[in-house]
Amino acid sequence: MAIIRSKDLVHEYIRRDEAGNVESIQTALDHVDLEVEPGQFISILGHNGSGKSTFAKHINALLTPSEGVLWVDGMNTSDDEYTFAVRQTAGMVFQNPDNQIIASVVDEDVAFAPENMGVPSDEIVQRVEKALKMVGMYKYRSHSPNKLSGGQKQRVAIAGVMAMQPKCIILDEPTAMLDPDGRAEVLRAVHDLNREKGITVILITHYMEEVVDSDFVYVMEKGKVIMKGKPRDIFTQVDELKSHGLDVPQVTMLAHELRKSGVPLPECILTRQELVASLAKIKNGGHE
Amino acid sequence: MNDNILIMDHVSYKYSPDTAYEVKALDDVSLTIKKGEFIGIIGHTGSGKSTLVQHLNGLMRATEGHIYFNGQDIYDKDYDIRSLRTQVGMVFQYPEHQLFETTVFKDVQFGPKNQGLDEKEQIKRAYEALTLVKLPDEFYLASPFELSGGQKRRAAIAGVIAMKPSVLILDEPTAGLDPRGRDEILGLISDMHEKRGDTVILVSHSMEDVANYVDRIIVMDNGRPAYDGAPKDVFSHYKELEKMGLAAPQVTYVMNDLKAQGFDVDTSATTVEEAKEEILKMLGR
Amino acid sequence: MLREITLGQYYPANSVLHSLDPRVKLFGTLVYIITLFSFDNVPLFAMILIALIGVIKLSKVPFSFMVKGLRSIIMLLVIAGLFNMFLTPGITLVELGPLKITDVGLINAIKMTSRMVMLIIGTSVMTLTTTPNQLTAGLEKSLGFLSKFGAAINVDFHVHDIAMIMSIALRFIPVLIEETDKIMKAQMARGADFETGGLVKKATNMVPLLVPLFVSAFRRATDLAYAMEARCYNGGEGRTKMRPLTYTSLDQRAYICLFMYIILFYAVKAVL
Known part of the structure; x- marks a missing residue:
């Protein structure tokens, strides 16, 4: 069974004037159908305003559909009864590392969610330790979050979600405000969670390089899913991606340009090893 | 006329000097910046790149050494440091956070107003700056808080350009933007450099962004410039850059991989375009 | 410049003071402040000072770190001190033009500045050794009676x-x-x-x-x-709480020390 499934999901932001009359309606999500199997690593790509963050908030029941349905582990998110169960099943990490750390000490922050859930004290201690070890932040447990780097703060935020023991974790542009080191740290932590703990991951991003290792990619624009497929299938459509204001990794771009100039390269080059090997084959083949 | 617009002469900056917590953020830096140059400063977080540029317009004061702007020592007693700040314009990271006025236009006027220009000139400057950043004119009288992320950033950059600085420094101007927004901002900056001949200093940790636009790269590491030269020369040290937590553009790696496999290629390509030409040449097409 | 304000900041260390229950520290700070504003002779002042120095030593927080918090209000202290010195009537000690330094004024100035300085250092000992979360947990628990009282009369004190x-x-x-x-x-x-x-x-x-x-x-x-x-x-x-507040034998000993301090202080005050 799919852990997350949306059917004809629509979300409208309705602006009202002072008298309560509708001033404008903005459709942020426009009939989105999406399905995620347990244990998958899914990426949602799109530029700002494409609706991807609105979608993320739906999975966490922070927003509920205007139309259509979204199920998280079989629970309908529109049903108030399930709100907290949904949030525990699908934990959410946000973009700004500073604005999601609540406590002034790392381990107290990680304890925040289990405390809210009413978990007994000795179990909280275990959960916090486990969660911090998962993201490699255990040795910083008594530090102040203010002294940590952006990447470290995001890892604390991930631990804060993992302490709820969710099946799925949604990351809404977790690396947008980080430097390259921080970005790599966070991605490594997320991939480890997926591989080693079997946590389902939904990564929302606008960085192409980050989705290369996903199982499946959705590309969103203007509230609609406009492309979906394995990363390889998505990246071969360089011109289409460009037309939506998204870019592709430099190596894929180079391969695409070379192919346009008549070099018979295969269609799905993602890494520089693949490119170099293919070029070598062509060059050596030409000599024989 | 001397065409060195900015000179840093043995500049050091220490946090908490003479205590156990002393940290050297800048360590004996000497640099010259020529009029009209387009420079990229790269380095990982904490390498001293932001500290360096904040010295150039006098927002931070060196603990040792001298800085000369147009031949004048900015640490001279009677030097007008506030006027320096308007001549060396500084766009901070996430500049949209500094917007405060009721309309975009008034916000852009803030800098010229502080320069003591009369209202007519302020309006002219603001209009020119907003045109330069290509912000559609229906937004001029809107509240800056109603704009989208990319538009806000453009308005904020206009707020600095309106002072007509002869040097423009931008600290991570593309941070947090999506690819479309990033390309727009970088295109804008490069346009301004070309059309107006401004001296532009771009602080970034993205090698690929920098390689596409600038003529000179300064790599900061541990508070001092580790490399300083044309992108090609700097990226040829890609192995050393990696040790500093940086990386050359992906295409540089591709070219080096090809060379390592025994192909006769020039490894100096730093952009997709250059790499394509070189590979086509190698394949004899 | 603004970053140097230390008031309200936590300094991580492993000390007796750090491991005390926040309620003990809150109570202790209260006692300290009361005694600080009720001393009226030198032996009592010395007693408070010794207690403060002892607590600072126990906290393992570098002294320089605490003094940093003072820098931001130094001007305020100087002005308050000068006002006291010049504007209090009493026997004139020194005359500087229209301004007179009186004996009472001088004593008041010293008393008042040392009180302010010790008040700030004393309270920062508490905030430096207690995480804000512990502190609020301590307050929440200490004020718990308000909630119960509120429930009885149907008022929510939040x-x-x-x-x-x-x-x-x-x-x-x-x-x-x-x-x-x-x-x-x-x-x-x-x-x-x-x-x-x-x-x-x-x-x-x-x-x-x-x-x-x-x-x-x-x-x-x-x-x-x-x-x-x-x-x-x-x-x-x-x-629930990860670390619910429970008193340990350490806290009991701290309470005993505190009570001994109160008794000693008021005994000395009564005698002298």
Whole structure:
């Protein structure tokens, strides 16, 4: 069974004037159908305003559909009864590392969610330790979050979600405000969670390089899913991606340009090893 | 006329000097910046790149050494440091956070107003700056808080350009933007450099962004410039850059991989375009 | 410059003071402040000073770190001290033109400055050794009787909410201070002037600083509300604690020390 499934999901932001009359309606999500199997690593790509963050908030029941349905582990998110169960099943990490750390000490922050859930004290201690070890932040447990780097703060935020023991974790542009080191740290932590703990991951991003290792990619624009497929299938459509204001990794771009100039390269080059090997084959083949 | 617009002469900056917590953020830096140059400063977080540029317009004061702007020592007693700040314009990271006025236009006027220009000139400057950043004119009288992320950033950059600085420094101007927004901002900056001949200093940790636009790269590491030269020369040290937590553009790696496999290629390509030409040449097409 | 304010900051270390229950520390600080404002002779002052020095030693927080908090209010202290010195009637000791330093004035000035300095150092010992969360947990528990009392008379005192607000405020104080610094620099780069001019001009000059600061605080508040909801926050009801406050034998000993201090202090006060 799919852990997350949306059917004809629509979300409208309705602006009202002072008298309560509708001033404008903005459709942020426009009939989105999406399905995620347990244990998958899914990426949602799109530029700002494409609706991807609105979608993320739906999975966490922070927003509920205007139309259509979204199920998280079989629970309908529109049903108030399930709100907290949904949030525990699908934990959410946000973009700004500073604005999601609540406590002034790392381990107290990680304890925040289990405390809210009413978990007994000795179990909280275990959960916090486990969660911090998962993201490699255990040795910083008594530090102040203010002294940590952006990447470290995001890892604390991930631990804060993992302490709820969710099946799925949604990351809404977790690396947008980080430097390259921080970005790599966070991605490594997320991939480890997926591989080693079997946590389902939904990564929302606008960085192409980050989705290369996903199982499946959705590309969103203007509230609609406009492309979906394995990363390889998505990246071969360089011109289409460009037309939506998204870019592709430099190596894929180079391969695409070379192919346009008549070099018979295969269609799905993602890494520089693949490119170099293919070029070598062509060059050596030409000599024989 | 001397065409060195900015000179840093043995500049050091220490946090908490003479205590156990002393940290050297800048360590004996000497640099010259020529009029009209387009420079990229790269380095990982904490390498001293932001500290360096904040010295150039006098927002931070060196603990040792001298800085000369147009031949004048900015640490001279009677030097007008506030006027320096308007001549060396500084766009901070996430500049949209500094917007405060009721309309975009008034916000852009803030800098010229502080320069003591009369209202007519302020309006002219603001209009020119907003045109330069290509912000559609229906937004001029809107509240800056109603704009989208990319538009806000453009308005904020206009707020600095309106002072007509002869040097423009931008600290991570593309941070947090999506690819479309990033390309727009970088295109804008490069346009301004070309059309107006401004001296532009771009602080970034993205090698690929920098390689596409600038003529000179300064790599900061541990508070001092580790490399300083044309992108090609700097990226040829890609192995050393990696040790500093940086990386050359992906295409540089591709070219080096090809060379390592025994192909006769020039490894100096730093952009997709250059790499394509070189590979086509190698394949004899 | 703004970053040097240490009041309300936590200094991680492994000391007896750090491991004390926050309720003990709150009570201790209260006792300390009361005695600080009721001493009237030198032996009592010496006693408070010795107690303070002892506690500082126990805290393992470097003394220089505590004094840093004083820097920001040094002007205030000097002005208050001077007022006391010159404007208190008494026997004239020194005459400087129209100004007179009197004996009572001099004593008052010394008393008042040392009280202020010791008040700030003493309270920062508490905040430096207690995480804001422990502190609010201590307050919440200590004020728990208010909730019970409120329930009886059907009034909600929002003790949990207030504690939560406090802990969030403490968490974001350093963040907002850094932000202020950043915005100030950004506006200075646009030629803004925060230093010169009269009071009215200075106040209007603050607008470019205050508006972005408020906007940012609201943005952070919105983000934080989402983040808290996402982590199942639903008010104080049914909440557990990772480290519930329980008294240990260490706390008992601390309470005994505190009571001994009170008895000794008032005994000496009564005798002298």
